Amino acid sequence: MIEVKSVTKTFADVTALTEMSCSIKKGSVYGLVGTNGAGKSTLLRLLSGVYTPDRGEITIDGEEVFENPSVKSRLFFLADVPYYIHQSTVMEMAKFYARFYESFRFERLQYLSTVFPIGLNAKFSSMSKGMQRQAMLMLALSCDPDYLLLDEAFDGLDPVIRTVVKKLLAESISEKNMTVIIASHNLRELEDLCDSVGLLHKGGILFDSDLDTLKSSIVKVQIAFADQSETVDFGGIELLKLTKQGSLYHLVVRGNRDEIIAGLQAMKPLFLEAISPTLEEVFIYELEVTGYDVEKILC
Amino acid sequence: MIALDFQSRVPIYEQLVNGIIRLRILGVLTPDEQLPAVRSLAVTLAINPNTVQKAYQLLEEQQIIYSLPGKGSFIKPLENQKLLEMKETSERLKKAAVNAFEKGLPLGESLQIIHEAYERGMKYD
Amino acid sequence: MTSKKSCAKGTLKMFLWTLKKHYPIALIATALMAIVLPVYFYMTILKYDQLYQLQFKKYGSTVGSSFYNSQVFGSFIMGLIAVCVISIVMIVIYSTIIYGYMHSKKSVDVFHSLPVTRTQLFLGKYFGGLFFVLVPTALIFAVTYLIYRFFPNALNYLDMTMHRVGLGFVFFLLLEIAAYTFCVFFAVNAGTKFDTISTMLIISLGFPLLTILFNNFSFTNLFGYSYPTHISDYFSVSPILQATMIMTDSRWPMHVYWAVFTLVFFFLSLFLYKKRKSEVAGRQYAYPYLKYITKAILSIVAGMILGEIFTPVGQSGTMDIFCFIVGSAIAFSIAEIILSTGF
Numbered sequence: 001m002i003e004v005k006s007v008t009k010t011f012a013d014v015t016a017l018t019e020m021s022c023s024i025k026k027g028s029v030y031g032l033v034g035t036n037g038a039g040k041s042t043l044l045r046l047l048s049g050v051y052t053p054d055r056g057e058i059t060i061d062g063e064e065v066f067e068n069p070s071v072k073s074r075l076f077f078l079a080d081v082p083y084y085i086h087q088s089t090v091m092e093m094a095k096f097y098a099r100f101y102e103s104f105r106f107e108r109l110q111y112l113s114t115v116f117p118i119g120l121n122a123k124f125s126s127m128s129k130g131m132q133r134q135a136m137l138m139l140a141l142s143c144d145p146d147y148l149l150l151d152e153a154f155d156g157l158d159p160v161i162r163t164v165v166k167k168l169l170a171e172s173i174s175e176k177n178m179t180v181i182i183a184s185h186n187l188r189e190l191e192d193l194c195d196s197v198g199l200l201h202k203g204g205i206l207f208d209s210d211l212d213t214l215k216s217s218i219v220k221v222q223i224a225f226a227d228q229s230e231t232v233d234f235g236g237i238e239l240l241k242l243t244k245q246g247s248l249y250h251l252v253v254r255g256n257r258d259e260i261i262a263g264l265q266a267m268k269p270l271f272l273e274a275i276s277p278t279l280e281e282v283f284i285y286e287l288e289v290t291g292y293d294v295e296k297i298l299c
Numbered sequence: 300m301i302a303l304d305f306q307s308r309v310p311i312y313e314q315l316v317n318g319i320i321r322l323r324i325l326g327v328l329t330p331d332e333q334l335p336a337v338r339s340l341a342v343t344l345a346i347n348p349n350t351v352q353k354a355y356q357l358l359e360e361q362q363i364i365y366s367l368p369g370k371g372s373f374i375k376p377l378e379n380q381k382l383l384e385m386k387e388t389s390e391r392l393k394k395a396a397v398n399a400f401e402k403g404l405p406l407g408e409s410l411q412i413i414h415e416a417y418e419r420g421m422k423y424d
Numbered sequence: 425m426t427s428k429k430s431c432a433k434g435t436l437k438m439f440l441w442t443l444k445k446h447y448p449i450a451l452i453a454t455a456l457m458a459i460v461l462p463v464y465f466y467m468t469i470l471k472y473d474q475l476y477q478l479q480f481k482k483y484g485s486t487v488g489s490s491f492y493n494s495q496v497f498g499s500f501i502m503g504l505i506a507v508c509v510i511s512i513v514m515i516v517i518y519s520t521i522i523y524g525y526m527h528s529k530k531s532v533d534v535f536h537s538l539p540v541t542r543t544q545l546f547l548g549k550y551f552g553g554l555f556f557v558l559v560p561t562a563l564i565f566a567v568t569y570l571i572y573r574f575f576p577n578a579l580n581y582l583d584m585t586m587h588r589v590g591l592g593f594v595f596f597l598l599l600e601i602a603a604y605t606f607c608v609f610f611a612v613n614a615g616t617k618f619d620t621i622s623t624m625l626i627i628s629l630g631f632p633l634l635t636i637l638f639n640n641f642s643f644t645n646l647f648g649y650s651y652p653t654h655i656s657d658y659f660s661v662s663p664i665l666q667a668t669m670i671m672t673d674s675r676w677p678m679h680v681y682w683a684v685f686t687l688v689f690f691f692l693s694l695f696l697y698k699k700r701k702s703e704v705a706g707r708q709y710a711y712p713y714l715k716y717i718t719k720a721i722l723s724i725v726a727g728m729i730l731g732e733i734f735t736p737v738g739q740s741g742t743m744d745i746f747c748f749i750v751g752s753a754i755a756f757s758i759a760e761i762i763l764s765t766g767f
Contacts, residue, residue, distance in 0.1 A: 011703055029347050048537040050702045069434065073539035083530035085445070099437050100538045166345040174338035174348035192305055195349040212310055212353070276308040 001026050002047065002147070002179070007056035009042055016042040018203040019056065024196070026061075027177035029169070031190035031211075033283070034200035040183035041080070043200070044149045047181070048077035060147065073101060075147035080155075082136040084124035090135050091120045094142065101143045109142040115164055130156040141168055148172075150182045154189055166193060191279045199283060207286065215276055218285060219260050221251040224271040237263060240285045252277075252285050303344060311346055315354035320363060323374060324385055330376030334364060434540045438548020442522060443555060449521075450556040453514045457507060457560045464503050466571050473575075507564065511557075511600060518553040519607035520620050527616045532705040542698045550608060550690075557604050558597060565593045595679065602663035602682045602689075609693045612700065613714045615707045622762075623718045628662040630721040637728040719759050726755030 002024040009017040016039045024030045032040045045051045046058055049065040049072050057064060063071050084093055090113075098104040113120050118127075118135050127135065133156055140148060148169075154162060172178040184190055190197065191211070198208035207214075218240070225232060228247045237260055241252035248271075253260050261274055277285070301318035303311060322328045334340075337355065341348035355372055358364045366372040399409050525531040535545065572586060607624055614620040663682060696711060704710040730751025 028349060045533065045537075045702070050533055050536040052701075067541050069430075069539040069541055069544075072537065075537075077533065077537040079530065079533045081530060083528075083534045096441065099441055100540060163345045167342045170341035170345065170348050171338065174341055192311075193347055195347050212312065215310065276310070278308070 001061060002181075003057075003059045004043070004046075005057050005059075007043075007046065007053045007058060009039075009046060009051060009053055015203055017046075017053075020200075020204050021056075022198055022205050022208045024179060024181065026179050027173060028196050029173065029180045029182070029194045031194035031197040032181060032183040032200060033185070033187060033190065033197060038200040039203050040200055041151055044077060044151050044181065044183055047147075048072070048075055048149055050077070073103070074145055075149060076101075076140045076143050076145040077149045078136055078140050078151065078153050080152040081129075082124075082132050084132070084136075087123065087125060089121050089123050090118060090138070093124070093135075094120070094139055097139055097143055101145075103144045104142055105144060106142070108144065109138060112138045112141060112168075115168070116161070130158065130161075133157060134161060137165060141172070144172075144176075146176065146178055148178060148180045150180065152184050154182065154184060155186060162189075169193075187278075187280045187283065197279065201287075211279070214282055215279065216257060217254060218277050218282055219251075219253050219255070219257045220275050220277055220281070221253060221260070221264065222248055222271070222273045223251065223264060223269045224248050225267070226270050232267075240289055301344075303346070312350050312354040312357065315351065316357050316361075319354075319358060320382075323363060324382060328374050330374055332374045333370075334372045334374070336371055431541070431544060434544035435547045435551070438540060438545055439551050439555075440548075442549050442552025446518070446521060446552070446556065449517070450514075450559075453510065453556075454560040454563060457510055457564055465568070466575070468499050468503065469571075469575065508596075511561070511596075512603060514560075515557055515600065515604045516607055516621065516624060518556050519604060519611045520617055522549045522553045523608060523611035523620075524617055526611070526700070526705055526710075527614070527620070529705045532702045536702045543694070546694055546697045550693075553608070554601065554604060557600050561593065561597055561600060565590070598679060598682050598686075599663050602686045605686045605689045605693065606663050609689045609696075610714075612693050612697045613711050615704055615710050623714055626718050626722055630718075630725050632662055633725050634721060634728070637725065719756060722759045723752040723756040726758075727752030730754070 004020060004022050006019045006021050007017055008015070008019055020039070020043070032043065034040050042051065046053055047060075047065060049068065052066045059065070060071050060075070065071050065075075085096065088096075094104070094106070094109055098106070109120070116134050116138055118131060118138060122131075122135070124132055124135065133153055137153065154165070157165065169178075169180055173180065182190060182194065194211055196208070196210050197214065199206040224247050232249065234242070234251065238254040239251060240254055241250070243250045257274065257276075261272070264272055301315060301322070303314055305311075307314070309317075319328065319334070328334075334355070335343070337348050337351045341351045344351075355364065355366070359366060359372070362375060364372050365375050396409065525535050536542075538545075540548075568589065569586070606628075607620075610624040610627075611620045614623060663685065700710050727748045728751070730747055733747075
């Protein structure tokens with residue numbers, strides 16, 4: 001269980017995180033979303049003990065992370081641009097990690113080299129960025145961490161490899177309750193994999209919840225009535241958005257889906273259609289409600 | 300075993316639940332048959348094990364499956380409410396189809412109505 | 425709380441890895457110093473021996489002939505200086521590359537997320553570098569001793585005893601440790617590799633220059649102040665320079681001085697290292713105070729040099745002061761430009 005309590009982190013001229021709090025359950029796949037500079041990478045580095053918070057505290061299973069080798073030996077941080085020692089091969093980097101991570105297993109690396117199209121004697125400098133990411137993922141998984149922190153590590157992977165990685169993660173999550181935290185811009189990608197998400201904006205968490213709960217808390221409705229002259233009063237439901245195209249009303253409603261549909265059907269509409277929003281749509285609606293200019297937030 | 304549509308608006312866990320229920324009704328999954336372990340299903344489908352766990356929990360709540368600690372999850376042999384409802388609905392649809400035929404509604408029209416209802420309904424799901 | 429045992433284990437892991445990673449360059453340097461140079465010495469002395477025998481045959485005596493005023497002495501001294509210079513260059517190189525990971529964000533991400541404490545990281549790397557620094561010196565002494573066994577006359581020519589040579593090497597070792605620790609201190613303070621080396625050189629060369637110039641500067645005569653002239657005092661902030669003067673001053677108080685110097689900078693480095701934040705990687709100067717000291721020294725030295733150049737001999741102090749101010753201003757601006765772009 002990861003707990004972030006009221007964490008503030010400032011760099012020379014910029015405040016990356018302001019009194020940010022969240023908690024991440026063990027065994028979950030947590031998606032961290034936000035724009036560039038929203039504080040995602042900063043949070044990941046705080047969680048892996050690279051940075052230390054100016055205020056507040058970060059604990060994993062009750063222990064602080066910073067300068068705590070016993071906790072850090074159970075986590076692996078994979079940055080967006082992977083670092084490799086000059087002129088090293090995959091095997092050499094593996095030996096580097098093996099020295100410091102007691103849980104590193106070479107058998108696991110051998111197995112992974114059959115699954116990924118990367119040779120163990122390949123040099124990092126001769127690989128494309130996508131292949132370097134794959135190689136680092138191989139090393140990360142060989143360390144068998146309890147907590148895997150990925151900073152946009154999925155971006156740049158081809159669809160075949162993505163499926164392979166999802167399967168490998170599924171194995172580790174179900175076998176040893178590994179917790180995965182993925183920071184990404186790509187909501188579409190996260191939607192398939194995550195069970196919880198948190199949106200970071202301007203150094204704070206806008207919302208943070210279970211993915212299914214989030215998606216089922218909002219309904220998109222298209223509704224039309226026989227009598228088109230009257231303006232319809234949709235009072236009684238929490239409207240996030242209301243637009244009209246011709247005789248068709250487009251509603252975005254927050255609340256329990258079944259209750260909302262039942263309530264709308266009671267108004268005897270000519271046409272009624274309700275669909276669940278995608279993750280991206282949920283964020284857009286919530287952000288519009290809170291008054292943020294969405295164009296600036298989501299890329 | 301179950302084909303998932305990642306593009307669909309229906310949540311994955313719901314697709315799993317519905318899929319297993321359909322297979323049960325069709326008789327592909329038989330009483331007391333063991334379901335795949337959470338782990339192997341998650342790996343096969345390349346999805347989050349928590350999603351599979353959620354689906355299995357819902358199925359257990361709906362009395363479709365039961366689980367034995369240390370052994371796994373199994374299809375419940377007893378008939379249950381939902382299955383009965385589905386059988387009943389099936390009968391009613393048959394009657395409505397006969398009625399439509401007797402009243403002279405063209406086949407194409409009937410199929411169109413069913414199509415629309417399903418499309419709307421699936422989005423409802 | 426980490427137990428002492430696990431602290432040592434982590435340090436050991438880092439130490440062994442440092443050795444493994446950097447041994448190629450260390451091997452080359454060691455080969456150069458420990459094999460090539462003693463061989464060079466041997467050839468020089470052999471040559472002198474030839475000359476000596478020749479003189480004896482020719483004139484019947486060797487009175488008036490001394491190694492120190494023979495033609496080979498020059499080459500011998502060159503060799504000695506070469507040893508010192510290579511040693512110092514290697515010290516600068518080791519401290520920069522071993523602690524170089526701190527100067528890039530990507531490598532800091534990896535090293536600071538490893539399950540080792542900052543102390544273990546520092547110590548493991550420190551001892552790794554120290555190993556590379558001291559082993560060649562020890563080897564040189566071993567090879568020199570072997571040469572002495574085979575060619576006992578060598579030391580007689582040099583008017584030396586093995587004992588004194590031994591003491592000289594011990595002092596040189598001490599200076600190497602001091603110089604290495606001093607360089608590590610700069611590496612910890614700097615944000616990039618360029619900063620490390622530039623601050624190291626500016627302070628090491630600048631401070632002695634400062635004291636020499638200050639002594640010669642007519643400015644001092646205005647107030648009747650005279651500066652102590654013992655040459656080693658000029659280098660007492662720079663073990664780097666002192667190490668190149670190995671034969672000049674090995675009084676025991678200097679031993680104590682350098683030992684204390686080493687300890688002070690060791691603990692200062694450790695403290696600053698632990699306090700240093702990961703986010704300063706790649707930025708210029710982890711701790712800005714050094715930037716100000718460096719610029720100050722650079723400006724003052726340059727100012728003094730320009731003051732000396734532009735003042736005609738025998739002129740009074742006012743012109744000197746003016747040139748000093750102008751020179752310093754120019755130097756300060758240039759320093760500002762160079763140090764901030766950091767080519």
